[in-house]
Structure formats: C-alpha cells, structure tokens
Amino acid sequence: MSTETDRIEQIATQEYKYGFVTEVDTDVAPPGLNEDVIRMLSAKKNEPEFMLEWRLKAYRHWLTMVEPTWANVHYPAIDYQAIRYYAAPRMKPKGPDSLDEVDKEILRTYEKLGISLEEQKRLTGVAVDAVFDSVSVATTFKDKLAGLGIIFCSFSEAVQQHPELIKKYLGSVVPYSDNFFATLNSAVFSDGSFCYIPKGVRCPMELSTYFRINTADVGQFERTLIVAEEGSYVSYLEGCTAPIRDTNQLHAAVVELVALDDATIKYSTVQNWYPGDKEGRGGIYNFVTKRGKCVGARSKISWTQVETGSAITWKYPGCILQGDDSIGEFYSVAVVNNLQQADTGTKMIHIGKNTRSTIVSKGISAGRGQNSYRGLVKILKKASGARNYSQCDSLLIGDKCGAHTFPYLEVSNSSSQVEHEASTSKISDDQLFYCRQRGIKSEDAVNMIVNGYCKEVFKQLPMEFAVEAQKLLGVSLEGSVG
Amino acid sequence: MAEIAERTGSFLEGFDAFLRSAASRSPERLQAMRRSAIDRLASTGFPSKRDEEWKYTNISPVLERVFAPVITSQGNGVARRDVDRFTFGAVAWHTLVFIDGHFSRELSTLHPLHDGVIIGSLAETIDRQFEAIEPYLARVTPHDTDAFTALNTAFLRDGGFVFVPDAVAIESPVHLLYVATGGTGAHMVHPRNLIVARENSAVTVVESFVRISDGVCFTNPVTEIVMGPHASVEHYKLQDESPDAYHVGSIHSRQGRDSVYTSICVSLGAALSRHNIVSTLDGKGAECTLNGLFTATGTRHVDVHTTIDHLQPNCSSREVYKGILDGRSHGVFNGKIIVRPDAQKSDARQTNKNLLLDGRARINTKPQLEIFANDVKCTHGATVGRLEAESLFYMRSRGIGEQTARAILTKAFASEIVDFIKPDPIRAHLDSVLHEQIEHMGEAMIPGGA
Numbered sequence: 001m002s003t004e005t006d007r008i009e010q011i012a013t014q015e016y017k018y019g020f021v022t023e024v025d026t027d028v029a030p031p032g033l034n035e036d037v038i039r040m041l042s043a044k045k046n047e048p049e050f051m052l053e054w055r056l057k058a059y060r061h062w063l064t065m066v067e068p069t070w071a072n073v074h075y076p077a078i079d080y081q082a083i084r085y086y087a088a089p090r091m092k093p094k095g096p097d098s099l100d101e102v103d104k105e106i107l108r109t110y111e112k113l114g115i116s117l118e119e120q121k122r123l124t125g126v127a128v129d130a131v132f133d134s135v136s137v138a139t140t141f142k143d144k145l146a147g148l149g150i151i152f153c154s155f156s157e158a159v160q161q162h163p164e165l166i167k168k169y170l171g172s173v174v175p176y177s178d179n180f181f182a183t184l185n186s187a188v189f190s191d192g193s194f195c196y197i198p199k200g201v202r203c204p205m206e207l208s209t210y211f212r213i214n215t216a217d218v219g220q221f222e223r224t225l226i227v228a229e230e231g232s233y234v235s236y237l238e239g240c241t242a243p244i245r246d247t248n249q250l251h252a253a254v255v256e257l258v259a260l261d262d263a264t265i266k267y268s269t270v271q272n273w274y275p276g277d278k279e280g281r282g283g284i285y286n287f288v289t290k291r292g293k294c295v296g297a298r299s300k301i302s303w304t305q306v307e308t309g310s311a312i313t314w315k316y317p318g319c320i321l322q323g324d325d326s327i328g329e330f331y332s333v334a335v336v337n338n339l340q341q342a343d344t345g346t347k348m349i350h351i352g353k354n355t356r357s358t359i360v361s362k363g364i365s366a367g368r369g370q371n372s373y374r375g376l377v378k379i380l381k382k383a384s385g386a387r388n389y390s391q392c393d394s395l396l397i398g399d400k401c402g403a404h405t406f407p408y409l410e411v412s413n414s415s416s417q418v419e420h421e422a423s424t425s426k427i428s429d430d431q432l433f434y435c436r437q438r439g440i441k442s443e444d445a446v447n448m449i450v451n452g453y454c455k456e457v458f459k460q461l462p463m464e465f466a467v468e469a470q471k472l473l474g475v476s477l478e479g480s481v482g
Numbered sequence: 483m484a485e486i487a488e489r490t491g492s493f494l495e496g497f498d499a500f501l502r503s504a505a506s507r508s509p510e511r512l513q514a515m516r517r518s519a520i521d522r523l524a525s526t527g528f529p530s531k532r533d534e535e536w537k538y539t540n541i542s543p544v545l546e547r548v549f550a551p552v553i554t555s556q557g558n559g560v561a562r563r564d565v566d567r568f569t570f571g572a573v574a575w576h577t578l579v580f581i582d583g584h585f586s587r588e589l590s591t592l593h594p595l596h597d598g599v600i601i602g603s604l605a606e607t608i609d610r611q612f613e614a615i616e617p618y619l620a621r622v623t624p625h626d627t628d629a630f631t632a633l634n635t636a637f638l639r640d641g642g643f644v645f646v647p648d649a650v651a652i653e654s655p656v657h658l659l660y661v662a663t664g665g666t667g668a669h670m671v672h673p674r675n676l677i678v679a680r681e682n683s684a685v686t687v688v689e690s691f692v693r694i695s696d697g698v699c700f701t702n703p704v705t706e707i708v709m710g711p712h713a714s715v716e717h718y719k720l721q722d723e724s725p726d727a728y729h730v731g732s733i734h735s736r737q738g739r740d741s742v743y744t745s746i747c748v749s750l751g752a753a754l755s756r757h758n759i760v761s762t763l764d765g766k767g768a769e770c771t772l773n774g775l776f777t778a779t780g781t782r783h784v785d786v787h788t789t790i791d792h793l794q795p796n797c798s799s800r801e802v803y804k805g806i807l808d809g810r811s812h813g814v815f816n817g818k819i820i821v822r823p824d825a826q827k828s829d830a831r832q833t834n835k836n837l838l839l840d841g842r843a844r845i846n847t848k849p850q851l852e853i854f855a856n857d858v859k860c861t862h863g864a865t866v867g868r869l870e871a872e873s874l875f876y877m878r879s880r881g882i883g884e885q886t887a888r889a890i891l892t893k894a895f896a897s898e899i900v901d902f903i904k905p906d907p908i909r910a911h912l913d914s915v916l917h918e919q920i921e922h923m924g925e926a927m928i929p930g931g932a
Contacts, residue, residue, distance in 0.1 A: 070534075379866075384841075396856035399826070405851040411866040414838035418866040420849065426856045 029086035035059065038187055041086050045156050048163055058176035058186030065180050071343040072372040072404055073312050075248070075285065083219040083250060085188045141205065151196040152207055155223055158194035165196060169227050173256040173293045173320070181252040181314075182289040185221045189254065192222035197232035197263070206462050208237040211253075219250040226256070228263035230296065235266040237465055248276075248311060253288045261296030261323065268461050270469050272309040275476075278367075280339030283311025290317035294326035294352075302329040303346065304460040306469040308476040311340060316374065318347030321355035321383075328357040331457040333469070335476045336369025336401070345375035345392075345406075350383040350416070359390035362454050365401035366477055372404040379416045386416035394424040395453055397446070397477065447474050490527050492548040494520065497636055503553050509612045512619075512638070519625040519635035528629045535628075538814040538846040539756055539785045544728045549670035549700045551637060552582045560663060560694065565589050568659055568692045570907035575688075576601050577657040578642050582699075583671030585640050593654065598647035601656055604674055605640040614645065618678050622706040623734040628758070630730045634672045634704040641674035641703070644687060648710075651684035655716075655905055658689045664697025664724060675705040679713040681738075686716040688908060693751075696724040701752075707735035707743070711765060714742045718908060722751040722915065725780070729755040739765030739794075746902055747774040748912060749784055750919065756785040763790070763797040763825075772801045775899040777919060778811035778843075785814035790832075792825040792855075799829070804899055805836040806892060807843035808923040817862065818850040825855050832862040837895055839868065839888075839923050892920045 029037060038059055042052040067078070145152050151162060159166050176186040193209040211222060228234055251273060257265050267290075276283025286309075292301035303317040319328030330346040348357040363371040373392045394403035405422045427449050435445035451458070451470055458466045497520050501513070528545060529536040560581050569577055569591075578601070579589035585603035595601060600614065607615055625635035642658035660673055677687055691701060701723060709715055715735070723729055729752040737743055749755050761770045776784045790799045805813045813836060821828045836845045849862040869891050877887035896916055903909045 381841075394851075394853065396853065396858070399856045400823070401856065402854045403851070404853065405849070405862070407849060407864070409845070409847045409864055409866060411836075411838065411846075412844045414841045414843060414868045416866070417868075418864075420847075420862075420864040422849065422851060422862050424851055424853050424858060424860040426858070 029084050031084050032081045033083070033085055033188065037085055041188065041190070044086070045159070047159055050167060051159055054170070054176065055187050058183050061177050062183040062187055065183060067180050071314050072370065073314060073341040073343050075312055078250060078285070085219060086190060148201050148204070149198040150201060150203055151194065153194055155192040155194050155225070162196070165227065169225055169256070169258055173258060173291050174254050174289050179289060181287040182254050185223060185252050185254045185289070189221045189223040192224045192253070195226040195234065195236065197228045197234045199229040200231045202232065203234040206235050206237055208239070210239050219252065222253045224253070224255040226265055227258045228260065228265050230260045231262040233264045235462060236268070237462060238269045239272070248283055248285055250285045250287070255290040257292035257301055259292065259294050259296060259299035259301050262298045263296060264300040265292060266302045267292070268304040268465055270306045270465055270472065272472055275309045275338065275340050276311040278338050280311065284309065286310035286313045286315060288315040290315065291320065292318070293320045294323050294328065297323040298325045299323050300327040302460070304331045304457065306457070306461070306472065307332070307334040307342060307344060308472050313342040313344050315344045316347055318349065319357065320349045320351065321357065322351045324352040325354045326352055327355070330359045330361070331460045332361045333364070333454045333457045333473070334371055335364045335473060336366065336371045337476055338367040338369065340369045343372040343374055345373045347376040348378070348388060350379045350386040350388070352383060354385040355383055356387045359392070360456055361392035362457055363392070363394040363403055364397065364450060364477070365394065365403045366397040368400045370402045372406060374406040376408045376410070377418055378410045379413050379418065381412045383413050384415045386413060388418045390420040392422045395450065396424065396426045446477070450477060490523060493633055494524055496551045500551050500553060500637055507609055511616065512608065515620060515625055516636050516638060519632045522626045523629055523632040523636060526629060535787065539783065543754060544700060544730070547668055547698070549668050552584065552669050552671055554584070560589065560661065562589055564694055565659065565661055568661065568690065569657065570911050572657070572907040575654045575657045577659055578603065580640065580658070580660045580673060582663055582669065583640060583660070583673055596650050599650060599652065600643060600645040602643055603640055604643045604676060607643045615643065615676065618676055618706070618708050622708055622736045623704055623732065630702055631704055631732055634674060634702050637672040638674045641676070644677045644685060646679045646683040646685045648680045649682040655686035655688050658687065660689070660691045660701070662693040662697065662699050662701070662724060662727065664693050664695035664699070668698040670700040670702065673703040675703065677705065677707045677715065679709045679715050681710040682712045683710070684714040686905065688718040690720040691723050691729065693724040693727070696726060698726045699724065700728045701731065703731040705733045707733070709735065709737045709741040709743060711739040712741060713738065716744045716904065718903065719747045721749045721755055725751065725753060727752045732758040732760070734760045736762045736764050737768040737770065740767040741765060743770040745772045746899070747786070748899070749776040749786070750915065752782070754783045757787070759786070759788040761790050761799070762793060763799065764793045766794045767796045768794070769797065770799045773899055773902045774803045775896055776813060777806040778813055779808045779923060780811060781809065782811045784811070787816045789818045789820065790830065792821040792828040792830065795824060795826045795828070797825065797828055801832040802899065803834045804895065805845060806839065806896060806923070807836065807845060808839040810842040813845045815847040816850065818852065819860060819862065821853045821855050821858050821860065823854045826857040828855060828858040828860065830860040834864040836866045837868065837892065838866065839892065889920050892923060893917065896920070
C-alpha cells in the first residue's frame, strides 16, 4: 500500500499541464476601468456607434450595482480597478485572413494545447475559433461554412459585418442589466464567437471556440452569441485553459443562445481554467452567465458542461422555455479538488405550454473542495402540461470536502409535473473491493467508478470531447485517493 | 432605522405593560432574558421577503395588525363541555388546557404521576420551582434564534412543562391543548413548551391548536425538547386554527446519544401558518423522524421549514412531508439537512411530495443538503403534480363519480402521513377532519362542479 501511496502522491503533485505562458508581443490596456477605457476599447475594435452606446449604458448601470454575495463561495474582494480590460497579441491592424498571418507563437500555443489549427485545415469535423486573451486569432473552415450560409466568426468581426444581427439579438437573452458580472461583461467584453445558422440548415460540423488567457492581470470577458433560425441545428463546443500564476484572474463571460421554431442548439463546455495550486493560491475566478432562450415552438437547447478547472466557478446555464413544446436540457459534471469552490447549476423557466426540461447534475468533491448545486425550476401559470425531471448526485472523496444542494422548485400550475431527486454518498467500499479483488489498482478503480458515475453526462458530449473530459477527470482527481 | 421600526409592528408597545404585570412574580434571570429578547427584536425587526428563509412568505399581514397580549384570562366562560370535543375522547391522557394561552386548572385533567415527574403549567412552575426549569429553559432555543422566537421569549409566561426523570416511561400521552376562544378581539398568544426527557425515559406529547369560534388571533408558540441519552420522545403538533388566524411556531429538539425522536406536524388551518422545525442530533447514534402534512384551501398560505442538523457520527434521520393545495392557496416547503464535518456515517433521507388540486394553487419547495463529511448517505426528493389521470380513469371506469374518486385519491395521498401517527385517538380524529376537508377540495376543477 505504501508504494502505492507514494505513487499517488507523485501524481498529486503533478502540475497543471496547460500552465505555460506564451511569449508574444502583446498590446495591453493599463489596469483600471472608466468610460475612457471603454471608449478606447471600442475604438480599437473600430465598433459602430450603437455598440459603444450599449457598452456605456451597461457601464453606467454597473456602477449602481453591488457584487452579489449569495453564492456559497468565499473569496477576497475583487479590485476592479486592478484588472486590465484589454490585451491582444500585436498583429496587423486588420484581423488575420489566413492562418499564415497568425503569430507562430500563438499557433504553437494551440498546438501545445492539443488544438492544431493547421491540422484543422486538413481534418474535417470541427471548425475552431481560437480566442487568445481578448481577441479572436483564428477561425477555421469559414469558407466552407459560408457556402451553407452559416456565419461563424469572431464577435468583433460580426459587429463590423453583420451589425443588424448583433443589434437584433445582443442582450435579447441576457440584458445588459441582468446581473453584476453580466453587466460588467456588457461594458467591457472583448471578443468571443458569433454564430448564425440560417433557416433549415443543419450545420455539418461541430463549431468550437477555444479560449486562452495568457497575459497577467488581464480579465477575460468574452461574449458568445448563437442564433439558430427556424428548423436549423448546431452543435457548439467550448474549451478553456490559462497559465499558472499565483494571483487570481477574473473571467466573466456571457453566452446567449437563441433558438427559433424547431431549431436545436447543443452547447458543450469543457472548462479547465487554471484551478490554483494545492494551497489555493492563484487560479481563475470563473463568473459566467450563460442562458438560452427557446423562442420558437418545438425548439430545443441542450447544455452540457464538464467543469474541472477554476479556483471558483459561479455559473448557471439556463433555459427560458418560451415557445410551446420547447425542450431544455442540462447535463453537468462539476469536479472540485484541493481548495476549489464551485457553485453551479441551472435555471429552467417554463413559460410555454407542454415545455419539458431535464436536469442531470453530477458533483464530485475531493480534497478540501466545496461543491454546490443551485438550481431553479420555475413553472409559470400558463405553462400547462410542463414537465421537469431533475437529478443531482454528489460524490464525496476525502473527509474534508463538502457537497451542497440548493434546488428551488416554484410551481404555479397544477397540470405540470415536477420531480427532483438528489443523493450524496462516497464511493462504496464494496465497489472498490470488487475492483481491487480483480487486480485493479485502487487509483484506477476510483477512476473507473467515477467515470461510470459521470457516464450519463459524458455520453451527451461529442466524441472527441468525451474522451478529453474523461482524461481530464482522471487528472483532476489524481492524488485524491489514498 | 425607520425600516426596522416598520418591521417590528406594534409588538414592542405591549411589552412594558406585560413586563409590569408579570414582573412581581418572575425571577430576575427570566426578566433579564425577556429584556434581551425584546432588545434583539427592536434592533433587528422581523424578516422580510428579502431574507432567504422568508423568501416566499410575506408576514406583512401580521405586522400590519395590532394584536393585544392576553395578560390575564379568566377562562372566558369556557366550560368543560366546550373543550371536550378537542380531547379526542382520550380520558386516560394527561390533558393540560390553555384558554387563550393561559393554563386552566379546572378544565385540565391530571392523573397521578410517578415520583419526580412534572407535568404542569410553565407559569406555575416558574413561580413555585424555577430551579427545575432554569437548567433547560432557552438552552435549545436561545432567545436570539430568530425574530419570532425573540418575540415569544419576550412574552414568555405560560405553556406546558413536562419533565421526565431518568428511567421513567410515561404511558399515557400528555396533551397540551391550546384553545382560542375567538371572543377577545385581535389578540396574540406566545405559548412556550418545555419538554425534558432524561436518560432512558420515554414520553409522548401532543400539542394541538384549536378554536371554539372563529376570530383573528396570532399564535406564536415555541417548543423546546431536550433529550438525554437513550431517551425516546414522540411529539405531535396539530394546527387547526381559525381561518382568520396567524400561526408562526417553532419546535426545536436536541438529542443525546442513541435517543429516538419522532415529530409529526399536521397543519390544517389558519390564514397564514409557518412552522419551523429544527432537530439537532447531538449524540452518537441518535435517530430522528420528521413527518408532516399540510393542507390549504382558499387563499391560505402555509409554510414549513425543517432543519435536521447531524452534529455527531452514526445518526440517522428520516423525513416525509406532504402538501395538498387547493384553490388559490400557496404552499412553501424548505427542508434542510446539514451534515457537520465530524458526523461520519450519517444516514439521511428526505422526501417532499405536493399535490396541486387547483390550477391557481402554488408551491415553492426547496429540499436542501449541506454536507461536510464524506462517509454519508443522504438523499432527498421532491415532487409536484396533480392526481394521476390514469388512477382517476381507473376509478371512473368502475362507476365511481369524479368527485368521490378525487377525494379517495387525495385521502390516500394524505394517509401515508396519518398512518405514521401512533395514538389511535389522534389518527381517528384526523381521519374525520381530513375527510371533511378533502370532500370539498378540487371542486373548481370539475366541469359542472360546485
């Protein structure tokens, strides 16, 4: 046993794989936030007037807001004036037209992360938009997608080229006044992805954005907007990493999804921001607002998330089920280890008739991590025939971690049916014994059991991501058994 | 400050008069406790909907009214036959009758007791042997637990006191019967019950809140239950107050090693009722069961908040709460289970099921788990729905009228809780009360119904 413990300890001290810093020439804004910074930001991006006004409106509103404290997470107060609100790798004034124009260092970074943009050119299957600090550096497969009428580009580009779409949908799901972090994002968002699927088109490949924070003290505020027109389908993936630093960095993103009649949007996230070291130093504060609106009848929005990184996660991807017969889904695996904290869950707001929602949340707590599930299922008066099923399970590994559930069920319609189930337990000794007896090492056995426990969520992920998520889970939990 | 003043209602005003009236008869420690309680209330005020614990329950109707404290009660001309119908016909029970919050010796039935057992009025015990009470009073429920407890402590005077010494089992249940006469105008009562069960003892206590005639009143009871090692306590609370009444009550229990506690709370009446039930498992191997049923019709509001706190290892808890809501009523359930870092091998199960019989009824439920230990088994579940169409169809196809079929299914839903009740007289009583209430439920749902 002792040699095994040693080995486990070795693995436990293994560092975060993606913690390197890329040396690129970067254009950064001085720390601090005021209207001039926002004007500068907007000017740098050469934004039309309406964008700047929207940002300023959000900023002025933000000044009147107070930071929320209700989440079950603890962190020292954030100094919003110490954050840099803009950082971009220096490049030609115009965005890169092809990969050849992208800084070689950046391309190498993405290769190290396992996302070879070069290779993407040859392999079909996934179109990637890579976001480095505040700007999108490359988008692959643009032309092929354009042939189908699909718009997939960086947010800044969309503001330039499709202002009418941005004007129509920006803030339609998450208004600029939504919450403290979303409002801050509305004021200072830097870049992100924009995706538009025209009527009746089924997007032939997975669309993907890879976010990378590189510069120190910079806050990453990306904004993603996906609009799926009538009868269209899109599957979208998102991944994130950051270098190791001993200071905390803020990441406050906003994601808006709009699904019109019969449209389906599938949104998958594998979040692996730097979680901080064993003593809880450093790491990303991941305060994200994600929301989808099923505007049309029979539309469907499905969220799948695997949350293994970040020092603190504060995230509630939700669905507003406005169209009749619309469907909302939420599948989540959230892992906390060492001193990580996660307060995550979902909101399902049933407005239309016969709307359905499913929530499956699997929380895993190890080390001294604290994991909370916080969910709201709200059935409004007119949502007759609404149906919800929620299941949230927690797995505890080690005796110093915590698992908490705060499900809110608000039902104002008697023809609806709402069910919620939750359980908390540790890995049973019987299961472990069974595996050990068959010659499986305890570390592997735990890995197997945990993967089995998460299977329900992993099977919702696109194949490449599912493999990555399984590996990631193994790495995140390494050293937590012994 | 103005806001706090708004949120203390008229409650501070009655306090001075009360203190003067009770002062001559109370020990100094109790007076000091009352004063700190009123100070706490004056400084914090009552909760508003901004407080997480009161998010769905608006207590403004209570704060907007003026309720007079009932300082003395002459029994208001209540005769024995008026209260007999509330005693479940259980003549062998120890029955303490309180008229508008004041103990009435004439109407009560007390049987001979084992040496050392005390069953009596708290007020009388305070006057005669305060030392018997002092080690226990306000220990499980300190005056600053919450605003309504502070209010109760400030006006603390009468209630039931049950003391069971080591190794004594009281066979007949103790019934604390609170009768509102409805004849004194808008008034408030703050009953305080203290139940002490020492090592290896056993007792059953029944609290019931009933009315002779309808009237506006505010009942704010607090019950403290202190249990020693291996003690066994069964506690029943039945709330069937006037449709104009407000009821905000708490039951707090603290258990010793290997003790067994059962609480069943049934809430049927009042315009607004709120029950806080807090059970602390403070000894290895303790077990607790919290079960309950709430029904509401019309525009009533009912709110149940339970907390089970696993402080020590090897404890188990079971909880089943059911709600039946009709008309435009609003139900709230919040069940919290906390497992502290040392409480390994905790086993907790909680279920909340709600039935909405009318399209206008609402329910907010929030089962909550806060787990800080790893070797635990905790589950909770919550459901909201209406009567199953298949079940209704099954009965209809066998010639049972829709209204009858609904009533049968609704009663069956409630019977899971009623069946937990051990004393036959209470079960029989509840059966008939529920039968009558359920008969008239869901009528608006049936086309052509009344």
